[in-house]
Amino acid sequence: MGAINEIAARLLETGEAKVVIGYGEGSFGSVRPAFARNQEEAEKLIYDKRCTQNLAMYVYKKEISPLRKLAIVANVSTLRGIIRLASENQIKNGDIITLYINELGEVIECKALSEIEICLAEITPEIKPEDKELIDKLDAMTPQERWNFWISEMESCIKCYACRQACPLCYCTQCAVEVNQPQWIPVAANTSGNLEWHITRAMHLSGRCVECGQCGEACPVNIPIHLLPIKLAEEIKNIYGTVSGMKIQESNTLSTFKPDDKENFIG
Amino acid sequence: MENDFEPKIVAFVCNWCTYAGADLTGTSRIKYSPNVKIIRFPCTGRIDFMLLLKAFSNGADGVIVSGCHPNDCHYTSGNFHARRRWVVFRTLLDFMGIDINRITFTWVSAAEGAKWAEVVNTTASKIKELGPYEAYRKITNEIWES
C-alpha cells in the first residue's frame, strides 16, 4: 500500500475529507478517475505515470461539490486548475485538501491554498513536446494552409461539448453557447458554427487556461482543440508575461491592462 | 482591369471618439467609400469579439474596429481592455488561418474627421484587392446547402 492510500484512508477516517478524488485502475490497462469515500475504496487508489488527467474539473461538479471538504490527488495541472478556480472564487481556502505527488513521487499534503502556491513556485510549467511541435508546424504554415487544416478539423466536430465538460475552468451553469437571446452560436453542428464555438471557447479561456490539454484528450473525434487555448496561453506569456493558475491573487490578463501595452497592429 | 467588386465592410466604433470623428468627416464633407457602414457602441470595451465573427458569418468582407486613442477613453480604460482583447483575438484568428488583413484596428479621435475617411478608404481599397471573403462564405453557405 502506497503513501497515497495511507493518506486517503486517514483523511476519510478522521473525517477531514468526505471524498478523495483520485485515480483508479480502468479496463485494458487504462486509468480512470476514482472517488474514494471509505477505507476500501481508498485502498484502490493508484498513482503512476498514466495519471495525467486534470481532476480539478470534478471539484465543482454538482455531484461532488456538496461533499466538501474534498481531498484530491493532484499532478501539476490539477494544482494549477485548483489555484485558478480559487482565484475565480469557485473554491474557498479550506474547501479542499490537495495531495500533490511531486517529481520524486513524494506525496505533499496541502491543506491551505497557499501551500499549493509554494509547491507551484518551484515549477516552470511547460507544454507537451508533441503540442509544441504541432503548434510550430501550424505557425510555419501559410494562413491558407492553417485555414484548411482547421476547417477540415471543424468539419468533423459533432458539438458534443466534451471539451467543455473536461475543462477544469468551464464551470458556468449557463455557457455562452447555450444563450439563445441572441443565438450567438447555432445549435446544429456545422462548420462555421463549430468554428465560432471553438473560437469562443478559446477566447473565454484566454488568460485563464492552465494548459492541461484535457479538452483535446476528451475530444471523441480527435480534434487537437487544446492547441487553441494553449497557443493563446503561450502568446499571453510572451506578450504580457503572465501565467495562469500559479498564484491565487493573480488577476485575469484580459481584465487588466497597462497603458503602454503592445499595440503595433493598431493604426 | 476594372475591379467592380463592392465589399461589405462593417465598422464597430465607439460613440465618443470615432463615431464623433465620423460625424466630423460628414460635417467637413470629406468623401469616402459607401462600402463601410457604422454600428455605434458606447465604447470599444463593449465590442464583443463574437460580433466580429457574426459579421464574417453574415457575409462581411472586412471589419473596422475603432475607438479612442490610448489615454483618451471617455470611460478611462475601456479601450485599454479592448486592446488586450484584440491582441489575443488576432493571435487566435491568425492561428486558425482566418484572414486578419480583413480586420482594421485603429484609433480615430473626435477631431480626426480626415483620418476616418482615410481609414475607410484604405480599408475599402484593401478589401477590394483581397476580393470577397470566399473562404468564409464557403463554410457559411454550407449550412444552407445541406
Added chain:
Amino acid sequence: MTKLGFYPGCSLEGTAREYNESVMSLATLFDIQLEQVPDWNCCGATAAHNLNKILSLSLPARILAQAEKAGMKEIIVPCAACYSRLSVTQHELFENSELKKQVEEVMDMTLSSPIRILNVVQFIQEFILPHLSEKIVKPFDKEVACYYGCLLVRPHDILQFDRLEDPQTIDRIMEQLGAKPIDWPFKTECCGAGLSVSRTDLVAKLSGKIVKEATERGAKAIITACPMCHANLDMRRSAINSYLAKKYDVPVLYITQAIGMACGLNNKQTGIYRHLVKVNN
C-alpha cells in the same frame, strides 16, 4: 573596406571636377570604395521639372532603380541638387502608388523599396567623422563661414536634414577640423543658382551679399557642399567684385576639400588648384 553606392551627376564631371576629386581622395584616405551607379543618367535638376512632372520624376527614378538593381542599400550624392531631386522623387513615389506605377511604366523598371540617399555632409558624419581625429595632420585653424545654400535642407518635410533656418552640421564638422565657424545669418541665403548664366548681374548681387557678409564677419574661407553655390561664389567672383566695387578674395572650399587639407592631402588631391579664387594653404 567599406563599399558604398555613388552618384556623381553631371556637375562632378564638369564644373565641379575638383569636388569629385576631393570626395574620391577622401574616400581613398578613409578606406571607402565608392561605386558608381551603373549607367547613371541626368538627375532631372533642370528646367524640366517645371515643364514635365513625369519626366522630372522618371529621370531620378531610373537612377534609383539602377542603384536598386545593383544591390545598393545607400548612395552617396555629393551634389546638393542631385541629392534634392533623388530624395524628393523617392519620397513622392513611395507616398503615391499611382504615380509610382506611372513612372515605372515610363522607365520600364520597378522600384521595390526606398534606399538611403546621403548627401556629402551625412556621408562625412557617418563614414569619415568616426575616424577623422586620427587622420588630421594640420588643423584647419581658421574662421570659416559655413554656407549651406538651399537644396541641402529644403524641402525640410522630406529631407528631414538639419535645422531648416539655421543648419548646424557643417559648422560642427568644421569645429572637429579645428576651425572656428562664425555666427552669421546667411547660411541658407540664395546664391542666385541657375541664373548664373542667364542673369549674371543678379547672381553678382545675391552672391555678393554672401561674400561680403562672410568677409565682414571675419571669415577666412567659405565652406560649401553644393557645386552650384561654389560656382556662383567662386567662378562669379569677378562679377561680384565689380558689382560691389571692392576686391573680395575670401576663398570658397568644398567641405571635402577642407577635410582633405586638414588631413594633409595635396592640392592635386583636393583639387583646390582649379579654383578661380586662390586658396592659400
Added chain:
Amino acid sequence: MARIGVFICHCGENISATVDCAKVSELAAGLPGVVYSTDYKYMCSDPGQSKIKEAIREHNLTGVVVSACSPRMHEPTFRKACAEAGLNPYLCEMANIREHCSWVHEKGDATTQKAFDLTRTLVEKVKNNHPLESIKVPVNKTAIVIGGGVAGIQASLDIANGGHQVILVEKQPSIGGHMSQLSETFPTLDCSQCILTPRMVEVAQHPNITLYTCSEIESMDGFIGNFNVKIRKKAKSVNEKLCTGCGLCTTKCPTKNIPSEFEQGLANRTAIYVPFPQAVPNKPVIDRANCRYFLTGKCKVCQKLCPTGAIDFEQEDEIIDVKAGAIVLATGFEIKNTDFFPEYGYGKYKDVINGLQFERLASASGPTQGAIRRPSDGKTPEKVVFIACAGSRDPAKGIPYCSKICCMYTAKHAMLYKHKVHEGTPYVFYMDIRAAGKNYDEFTRRAIEEDGAKYIRGRVSNIYEKDGKLIVRGADTLLGGKPVEIDADMVVLATAAVSCDGSESLAQKLHVSYDPYKFFAEAHPKLKPVETNTAGIYLAGACQAPKDIPESVAAASGAAAKVICLFSNDELTREPIVAKVNRMPPPIFSTCMGCEMCISICPYQAIDKENITNRNGEVIKTIAKINPGLCQGCGTCVAFCKSKSIDLEGYSNKQVYEEVLALLNN
C-alpha cells in the same frame, strides 16, 4: 408584435441632395414590423415632430426610427417628442444618414441603398429596445474651477454669486493669469490691472469661494453631479495661516537673480517671492528649485527674519479630496517663445522679444516703469518692428490656426510705442488685419492713420544682428513682393497662442476631448460651445481656442450659467444606459458565477458582490451586482462576461447582434 414607425428626414437638401428619401421611406415601409413610414423636409422642425407624434398615436407605434442627422445632434429632440406622444423615449433610435451617408457620398443608388441599410439596422435594433426609466442621481452643488485667469475668475464669481460653493484651483502662486501681465487692453486702452485686480480681491474675499494656489488636479473620478477630485496643493514652504504678507522675508533673500515669470524674464526675483505686488493671495512662496537652503542645506535667512515664524521648510505637498457637481476648465493659453523661431534668431537676440514681454515693458508696473527700452542696453528704440502671425497660420510650424488676438494687440503695441516714444517709428509686418469685433477695426485704423504705424503686408524671412541693429528682412507683397529691409532697434514677435503645457494630461485625467493642438474640445462647435463631451465639465476662455478678454469673460459667464442651471436641480436624470447582471428563478438565481473578473475591469468601481441567501440567511450564491448610480454604461464588463450574465441597456447583446445581422443581410 412590433409596430415600428420610420421617419426619413431630408434635412432641407442636406440629405435629399444625395439620397432618394422617398425611396428609402418606401423601402422601409416593406420591412417586417414597420407599420408606418414617411419622409419629410425637416423632421426636427415643429411640423416634423408633430408628424412623429401623430403617427405614434394613430398607429399605436411601439418603436420609432428617425433617419436624419447624427444622434449626437438630435437624439434628445426626437426622444423628447416621442415621450410627449406617450411613447417611452428609449424606444426611439436614430439612423445617421446625414453625417455618415449623404454628406460623405456622391449622389446615387449606392448612397440611397446605404441610407436604407442604416435605417433597416436601426429598425432591427429598436425592435429589441425596452422602455427604460431615467436614473436620478443627486447633485453636489459645489463647482471646481480650474485656472485662475480672467476666465476662471469670472466663472468663479458668477457661480459664487449664484449662491454656490466654488473651489478655484490655480497652478501659479497667484491668480490673475495673463491678464494681470498686460499693460493696457484693446480697444479701449484701459489699464488691465486696474480692471482685473478688484475682481481678484473679490475672489479672495468671497465667502463662497475657496482658493487653492500652487495647486493642480491630481486625479478625478465620478460623473456629473458627483465628481471626486484630488487636488495636489504643492508645498509653498510658507504657512499661510501664520504669514501676514509683510514681505520682510523677500528683502534679504540671497538668491536674487531668478528670471521673474511674471516679468517674462525682463526682471529678476528672489527665491522667496510674491509674483507681483497685487498678487492674490499676497503671501510669498519659496521656489524650492532655486532656494539656497533647498540646494545647499544652508541659509534659512528668511526664517530668521519672519516675525510670525511662518516659514516652514518641512512643509509637504498636500492632497485635498473634494467632491463637486461640476467642473469648469479655464486653464488658458501660453504663447510660443522667441526660441521657437530659428529664422528670427531662435531667442539668441536679446532685443527680439515676444508680445507678453512688450506688455511688461509698456506696463507702468513693469521693469522699466512703462518706458519702452530695449532689453540689451536699455536704450530707447527708434525703430521697432512688430511681426504679426509669428508662427500662427503657418502649417510648416505646426500651427495652421489663427491666434486671433495678435492683430489687435500688435496694433495696440504699435500705438503704445508711438504714445511713449513720439519720434519712434513702429513697423508692422502682417498677413491680414483681422479686426472683427466691436470697435476693433476702428482701433487698428487709428493705429495706422493717427499714430502712423507703418503697416507692411508681408512676411519676414529672417532677422539678424549687425552693428547693434536688428536687420529685418521681409517682403512687401502689396508692392509685388518687393524685398524690404529694416534696420530695427527692437523686434516684437506676436507669437502664436498655444495650449498650456500639461493640458493633454489634464484632459486625460478629466476624460474630456481635445483637438490636435491640445486645446479642449467643445461638445458642439456652434450649439454647445462651453460644454465638453463629458457631462458636467465646462469650458471657459482660451483653453478651448485663442480668445481675447471679452470673449473669455463671455465664455466664462456662459459656463457659469451652465453650472448654475445644473445646480438648480437637486437631482438630475441620467440616461439609463447601465449594465445589469441577470436574475433567474431559483435555484439558479443568476447565471453569474461570481468569478468577479468584471470587478477589476470596471473603470468606475460600480461592480460589487451580492450574496444571495436562503430563508435562514445562509449564503447560497455570490454574484456580481452593478450599482446603477455609479455605472456609466461603457459595457466593457458586458463584452467580457463569459457566461453572458451581464447586459447593457440600450446596447444589449440582442440589439447589437440584430444590428450586425440587419446591416449585412439585405
